[in-house]
Amino acid sequence: MSAGKAGQPSLLFTPGESLLHRANPITSLALMLWMISAAAVLPTIGTTVLTAAAILVSLVTGVGKRAVKRLLLTMTPIGVALVVVHGLLIERPDFYDHGLVSISPSGLDYALKVFMRVAAMLMATLLFVTTTHPADMLKALDQRGVPPGVGYLVASPLLLIEPFSDRAKAIRDAQRVRGLDMTGSWKARIKALPVLLMPLITLALSDLDQRASVLSGRAFRALPRRTVINAPHDSTFQLWLRRILFALAVLQLGIPLLWR
Amino acid sequence: MALIDVADLAFRFPRAEKLVLDGITLSIEAGERVAILAPNAAGKTTLARWLSGLLPEGVLTAERGHVAMAGKPFAEWPVAERATAIQFVGQVPSQQLTGCAFTVYEEIAFGPCNLALPEAEVRARVDEALTICNLRHLAERDPFTLSGGETQRLSIAAALAMKPRVLVLDEPTSNLDPESRDDLLAQLDLLPGGLTIIVLEVALRPSLALAKRFLLLDEGKIVADGTASEVLNDPRCIATLGMTAVTEAAFRLREAGRWPDAVPLPLTLNEALESFGAPLAHG
Numbered sequence: 001m002s003a004g005k006a007g008q009p010s011l012l013f014t015p016g017e018s019l020l021h022r023a024n025p026i027t028s029l030a031l032m033l034w035m036i037s038a039a040a041v042l043p044t045i046g047t048t049v050l051t052a053a054a055i056l057v058s059l060v061t062g063v064g065k066r067a068v069k070r071l072l073l074t075m076t077p078i079g080v081a082l083v084v085v086h087g088l089l090i091e092r093p094d095f096y097d098h099g100l101v102s103i104s105p106s107g108l109d110y111a112l113k114v115f116m117r118v119a120a121m122l123m124a125t126l127l128f129v130t131t132t133h134p135a136d137m138l139k140a141l142d143q144r145g146v147p148p149g150v151g152y153l154v155a156s157p158l159l160l161i162e163p164f165s166d167r168a169k170a171i172r173d174a175q176r177v178r179g180l181d182m183t184g185s186w187k188a189r190i191k192a193l194p195v196l197l198m199p200l201i202t203l204a205l206s207d208l209d210q211r212a213s214v215l216s217g218r219a220f221r222a223l224p225r226r227t228v229i230n231a232p233h234d235s236t237f238q239l240w241l242r243r244i245l246f247a248l249a250v251l252q253l254g255i256p257l258l259w260r
Numbered sequence: 261m262a263l264i265d266v267a268d269l270a271f272r273f274p275r276a277e278k279l280v281l282d283g284i285t286l287s288i289e290a291g292e293r294v295a296i297l298a299p300n301a302a303g304k305t306t307l308a309r310w311l312s313g314l315l316p317e318g319v320l321t322a323e324r325g326h327v328a329m330a331g332k333p334f335a336e337w338p339v340a341e342r343a344t345a346i347q348f349v350g351q352v353p354s355q356q357l358t359g360c361a362f363t364v365y366e367e368i369a370f371g372p373c374n375l376a377l378p379e380a381e382v383r384a385r386v387d388e389a390l391t392i393c394n395l396r397h398l399a400e401r402d403p404f405t406l407s408g409g410e411t412q413r414l415s416i417a418a419a420l421a422m423k424p425r426v427l428v429l430d431e432p433t434s435n436l437d438p439e440s441r442d443d444l445l446a447q448l449d450l451l452p453g454g455l456t457i458i459v460l461e462v463a464l465r466p467s468l469a470l471a472k473r474f475l476l477l478d479e480g481k482i483v484a485d486g487t488a489s490e491v492l493n494d495p496r497c498i499a500t501l502g503m504t505a506v507t508e509a510a511f512r513l514r515e516a517g518r519w520p521d522a523v524p525l526p527l528t529l530n531e532a533l534e535s536f537g538a539p540l541a542h543g
Contacts, residue, residue: 133362134362135362135363135366138360148374151360152359152360155359155360155361155362156359156360159359159360159361159362159404160359160404162402162404162405163354163404207355210350210352210355210356211355211357211358211359213309213314213348214355214356214357214358215358215360216314216339216343217312217314217343217347217348217371217419218343218358218370218371218374218418218422219339219340219343219344219371219374219375219422220358220360220370220374221339221374222338222339222340222343222374222375223340223374223375223376225376226373226374226376227372227373227375227376227377227378227379227382228373228379229366229369229373229379229382229383
């Protein structure tokens with residue numbers, strides 16, 4: 001039996017059989033870093049093409065719906081804020097009256113530049129997290145000989161979010177049946193916050209001690225390397241592709257800096 | 261030489277007035293199945309942590325005495341060696357998860373993987389543990405979505421996958437429904453005879469199913485040590501933990517003059533069924 005991924009609440013990951021799904025997670029990571037690096041230096045037209053390409057890839061790989069939804073949810077408020085701040089509020093020499101408001105074309109240009117840059121970076125990240133399961137990422141890190149502690153730092157926040165929020169809800173319910181008013185004014189709610197937070201923090205600290213014992217009991221970090229079961233597929237081609245992508249990511253950022 | 265030796269162990273938590281463990285001395289042989297019975301707040305979990313080598317740790321040290329396994333104090337055991345020698349399963353299921361596995365399968369494999377065992381060996385151990393703890397149908401599930409009883413079985417499976425010489429179980433059946441409890445006890449009973457099992461319990465029935473030797477821990481001291489009949493019929497055990505339902509029924513029959521003094525009180529249903537012939541014959 002293999003350690004599959006069925007029925008796991010694994011954040012944004014969407015199962016699939018695309019090239020990106022089958023790629024070694026470190027290769028996907030290298031691609032994401034290259035895209036982020038490119039988004040940081042490309043002009044607006046470049047970041048627009050990059051974002052469009054990433055959306056196209058997400059659609060082809062079957063993760064488009066989830067990725068684009070997240071992109072829109074995140075970028076809409078950012079876009080509105082950028083237009084208001086750079087197009088309407090920050091005073092620039094090219095301000096002109098347009099009925100009720102004054103608009104700056106250069107401010108809008110700048111807002112679009114920042115918007116597309118952030119969108120490209122976000123889309124690169126979304127492409128990575130929707131096609132790479134965190135468990136595979138951990139295995140890939142183990143496979144590359146990354147210390148087990150680093151892998152734990154990656155995995156545990158992802159895994160502990162759910163039990164932690166379940167516990168927070170349980171504490172909230174327990175306090176409510178004991179008479180804590182959570183429906184009153186903001187002042188009353190803020191007043192209730194310590195009563196909710198204290199048990200949560202105390203229990204989290206107690207868990208910390210217990211989990212350290214469990215990890216020690218399972219020989220965590222006792223040896224420098226771990227066995228990897230169901231190790232992600234890797235190839236010489238992917239190895240060289242990663243090297244090129246990492247080198248490009250560094251050069252793209254480094255050369256303009258040196259040029260200046 | 262005994263497998264585990266506890267010599268005059270005395271321990272108290274920092275700034276506490278009272279000793280949690282007060283001069284505990286006991287020896288456990290390889291392959292023994294021992295139940296340490298204790299009421300709540302008698303020092304059960306603390307003793308379990310000492311027996312598992314999780315204590316001493318930091319400021320939590322013994323006032324006197326020590327615990328040794330195979331003649332070597334736990335403090336001298338390297339982590340990997342200790343993990344393959346002894347495993348501890350605590351009583352709060354959610355606190356037994358590593359927080360580093362996305363599936364039940366990976367949770368069980370976590371320990372063997374840390375030992376850098378060959379992949380085939382890891383898979384064999386996980387398969388065996390899945391079968392013993394009846395978890396095969398949950399292998400692909402997220403460990404944090406399991407019920408309390410399922411998580412408890414998972415903790416035991418993860419401990420068994422380390423192939424320890426000693427398994428310390430702190431109230432292992434407290435979160436299980438009667439059917440799951442009986443299944444688990446039956447499976448634990450089938451474990452290799454060489455495996456030493458120490459179960460710390462407040463409940464008498466699961467202890468009777470698992471152990472051959474019984475100890476009674478009360479206020480940090482071992483006050484009785486012997487067979488089930490010797491310890492469970494000890495007045496101090498009856499006073500703190502009561503009797504099994506079967507024993508209590510027989511006891512009341514004796515009070516009513518319907519159970520002969522010559523026939524010992526049964527502890528389990530099987531013993532009762534065997535004994536029924538005797539009072540009926542006398543009656």
